[in-house]
Amino acid sequence: VERTTTMSNLTAEELKAEGNKKYAAKDFPGAIAFYNLAIDADPENSTYYANRATAQFQNEEFKACVQSCDEAIKRNDKYTKAYLRRSQANIKRGNFAAGERDLATLHELQPSYNSADQKGIIKRAKGLQEVVVSKIAAGELSDALAYANTLITLCPGWDDANLNLGDIQLAQRKYAEAASTAAKVLMSDSHNTKAMWLRAQAMYHQGHLTAAIPLLKNILQLDPDNKKAHVMWKNSRKVEQLKKNGNDEFRGGNMEEAIKIYTEALELGVIPAALETQLFANRGAAYKSVGKLDEAVSDLTSALDRDDGYIKAYKRRAAIFEQQGKHEEAARDYDMASLKAPNDRELKSKLRTARSNAKEAARKDYYAILGCSERATQHEIKKAYKKTALQYHPDKNNESPEQAAEAEAKFKDVAEAYAVLSDPQKRRRYDSGADMDGMDMGGGGGGMDMNDLFAQMFARGGGGGFGGGGFSGGGFGGGGFHDF
Numbered sequence: 001v002e003r004t005t006t007m008s009n010l011t012a013e014e015l016k017a018e019g020n021k022k023y024a025a026k027d028f029p030g031a032i033a034f035y036n037l038a039i040d041a042d043p044e045n046s047t048y049y050a051n052r053a054t055a056q057f058q059n060e061e062f063k064a065c066v067q068s069c070d071e072a073i074k075r076n077d078k079y080t081k082a083y084l085r086r087s088q089a090n091i092k093r094g095n096f097a098a099g100e101r102d103l104a105t106l107h108e109l110q111p112s113y114n115s116a117d118q119k120g121i122i123k124r125a126k127g128l129q130e131v132v133v134s135k136i137a138a139g140e141l142s143d144a145l146a147y148a149n150t151l152i153t154l155c156p157g158w159d160d161a162n163l164n165l166g167d168i169q170l171a172q173r174k175y176a177e178a179a180s181t182a183a184k185v186l187m188s189d190s191h192n193t194k195a196m197w198l199r200a201q202a203m204y205h206q207g208h209l210t211a212a213i214p215l216l217k218n219i220l221q222l223d224p225d226n227k228k229a230h231v232m233w234k235n236s237r238k239v240e241q242l243k244k245n246g247n248d249e250f251r252g253g254n255m256e257e258a259i260k261i262y263t264e265a266l267e268l269g270v271i272p273a274a275l276e277t278q279l280f281a282n283r284g285a286a287y288k289s290v291g292k293l294d295e296a297v298s299d300l301t302s303a304l305d306r307d308d309g310y311i312k313a314y315k316r317r318a319a320i321f322e323q324q325g326k327h328e329e330a331a332r333d334y335d336m337a338s339l340k341a342p343n344d345r346e347l348k349s350k351l352r353t354a355r356s357n358a359k360e361a362a363r364k365d366y367y368a369i370l371g372c373s374e375r376a377t378q379h380e381i382k383k384a385y386k387k388t389a390l391q392y393h394p395d396k397n398n399e400s401p402e403q404a405a406e407a408e409a410k411f412k413d414v415a416e417a418y419a420v421l422s423d424p425q426k427r428r429r430y431d432s433g434a435d436m437d438g439m440d441m442g443g444g445g446g447g448m449d450m451n452d453l454f455a456q457m458f459a460r461g462g463g464g465g466f467g468g469g470g471f472s473g474g475g476f477g478g479g480g481f482h483d484f
Contacts, residue, residue, distance in 0.1 A: 010037075010041075011041065012038045012041035012042035012045065012048070013038075015034050015035075015037045015038035015041060016034070016035065016038040016047070016048055016051060018034045019031045019032075019033075019034030019035040019038060019051060019052075019055070020051070022034055023051075023054070023055055023058075026058075028055045028056075028058045028059040029059060031051075031052075031055040032052055032055045032056060032059065032061075035048055035051050035052035035055060036052065038051075039052065044075055045075070046071075046072040046073075046075035046076040046079055046082070047072075049068045049069070049071040049072035049075070049082075050068070050069070050072040050079065050081055050082050050085065052068045053065045053066075053068035053069045053072065053082065053085050053086070053089070054085060056068060057085060057088065057089055057092075060092075060156055060157065062089045062090075062092045062093045062156075062157035062188070063089075063093065063157070063188045063189075065085065065086070065089040066086055066089045066090060066093070069082045069083075069085050069086035069089065070086070073086070078109060080106060080109050080110050080113075083102045083105050083106050083109070084102070084106060084113075086098075086102050087099045087100075087102035087103050087106070087118060088118065089157075090102065091118060091121055091122060091125070091155065092155055092156060092157045092158070093155070093157040093158055093159075094125070094155050094157070094158025094159065094160055094161060096122045096125070096126065099118065099122065100119075100122065103115040103118055103119070121154055124154065125151060125154050125155050125158070125161075128147055128150060128151040128154070129151060129160070129161060129164075131147045132144055132147045132148045132151060132161070132164050133164065135147060136164065136167065136168060136171075141168055141171055141172055144164075144168050145165075145168045145169075145172070148161065148164055148165040148168055149165070151165075152165060157188065159185050159188070159189060159192060159195070162181055162184055162185050163181075163182075163185060163194050163195060163198060165181055166178045166181035166182050166185075166195075166198045166202075167198065169181060169202075170198065170201055170202060170205075173205070175202045175203075175205045175206045175274075176202070176206065178198060178199075178201070178202040179199050179202035179203060179206070181198070182195045182196070182198040182199030182202060183195075183199060185198075186199065191222065193219050193222050193223050193226070196215045196216075196218055196219050197215075197219055197226075197228075197229060199215055200212045200215035200216050200219065200229070200232065201232075203215065204232060204236060204272050205272045205273070205274060206272070206274050207272055207274030207275035207277070207278055209236045209239060209240040209243075209275065210240065212232070212236055213233065213236050213237060213240065216229050216230075216232055216233035216236065217233060220233060235268070235270045238268070239265055239268060239270070239271055239275065242261055242262075242264055242265035242268075243262075243265060243275070243278070243279065243282075245261050246258045246261035246262045246265065246279075246282065246283075247282065249261060250282065250285070250286055255286045255287075255289045255290045256290065258282075258283075258286045259283055259286045259287065259290075262279050262282055262283035262286065263283065265279055266279050266280070266283070273306050273307075274306075274307070276306060277303045277306040277307045277310060277313075278303075280299045280300070280302040280303040280306070281299070281300060281303040281310065281312065281313045281316065283299050284296045284297070284298075284299030284300040284303065284313070284316060284317075285316060287299060288316065288319075288320055293320050293323060293324055296316075296317075296320055297317060297320055297321070300313045300316055300317040300320070301317070304317070309340055311337045311340050311341050314333045314334070314336050314337035314340075315333070315334070315337055315347070315350075317333050318330040318331075318333035318334045318337070318350070318354065321333065322354060322357070325361065327354055327355075327357040327358035327360075327361050328358045328361075328362075330354040330357070330358070331351060331354035331355045331357075331358050334347060334350050334351035334354050335351055338351050364413065364416070364417070366416075366417035366420055366421050366430065367417075367421070369388070369410075369413050369414055369417040370384040370385055370388055370414065370417050370418065370421065371384050371387070371388055372384040374431070376421075378422065381418070381421050381422060382418075382422065385414065385417075385418040385422070388414045389411060389414050389415075392407045392408075392410045392411040392414060393407070393411075394407060394408065
């Protein structure tokens with residue numbers, strides 16, 4: 001609340017009344033601000049401190065709540081509400097001994113007060129803490145997490161309980177949650193080295209070394225003999241410097257030098273997975289810039305192996321696949337990226353383009369298959385068809401099972417090509433780029449027997465056909481092939 005001229009004209013009681021309105025509206029920060037003004041106007045009134053303590057308690061500012069209660073009791077050592085609120089706040093902070101002392105004082109001042117509920121909370125919280133510690137020691141992290149969360153609902157301001165929760169989150173690789181838990185503790189105790197260490201580890205494992213390094217430095221200032229913090233601080237500084245140098249070279253267009261520096265960083269062997277992911281992705285981008293596309297794909301794949309939600313890596317790899325003419329692979333990467341960023345219109349556009357390119361690339365060049373030009377007449381197409389069919393006849397391609405299988409596949413392509421190009425309507429559709437899927441291909445049908453294909457072809461051509469039993473007997477029976 002700003003101290004405007006209007007506020008300065010209010011009395012302490014009027015300011016308290018404004019604070020009470022804010023409290024009733026559950027605007028606890030607003031209430032605290034007005035109670036502060038009331039205290040400024042009348043610093044010896046214990047009620048104002050007690051009211052501020054209540055608002056601070058509701059706002060989960062338990063340490064500040066205890067301090068406000070201290071001030072209220074200092075001015076009125078018989079203030080039972082202040083003792084009760086301070087007891088509750090200390091229990092929320094896990095300071096059970098202080099909470100129990102205030103409960104004892106309450107009994108002296110107000111013998112009728114029933115402290116069973118508060119004592120029950122203390123007993124349950126202590127029991128839960130023991131279970132959490134034992135579950136962590138046994139490696140039963142899922143159970144430990146469940147008990148820790150229950151404990152935090154009872155004692156949200158207990159630093160030790162929060163730090164145990166953070167350790168579980170860290171062990172479960174929930175680094176962002178662990179960092180948040182540590183920050184909560186540091187807000188109430190900025191010199192808590194355990195909380196600093198927890199947050200430094202969480203930041204380190206997320207690859208946020210610039211955030212981890214100052215925390216580690218603070219730990220070493222408060223605890224110079226902390227070997228773990230010293231090792232992480234040293235490694236973090238080295239890796240961060242290499243990453244910065246590599247990025248500077250990259251931005252400066254010195255790709256080969258950037259690749260060299262990124263490689264040096266990756267070979268240190270002390271890199272958090274998140275940063276390793278970034279380094280692979282950055283080196284992949286540098287490889288792409290110097291035309292080493294296979295190396296770039298390998299690095300981007302390594303990045304995605306470590307973080308399958310890395311959208312930028314999918315986009316970079318997709319662009320390389322397109323450059324390599326691997327449109328199916330590009331479409332898959334754009335599809336994955338689109339699933340993770342469903343509102344990215346540019347990604348959807350690139351996905352459509354990649355799919356279209358993949359379909360176009362998969363489209364067979366029937367003219368090339370028959371070995372004729374796009375301007376070929378029907379007579380030239382028929383002639384090319386017969387010539388190509390003879391080229392891939394099984395009797396001419398039977399030196400190995402592999403050769404025979406390849407010849408059979410090519411022969412079927414020949415038949416399919418002829419089925420389209422020999423039909424004026426189908427040919428027009430094909431030449432226009434229309435989708436040929438689902439169109440009856442006549443002689444090129446997928447499961448047709450080889451003998452049937454040849455019989456159909458030479459029935460059209462008026463040739464002598466095949467005698468004997470077809471191909472399975474080897475060679476041509478009867479009159480064999482006529483010249484065309």
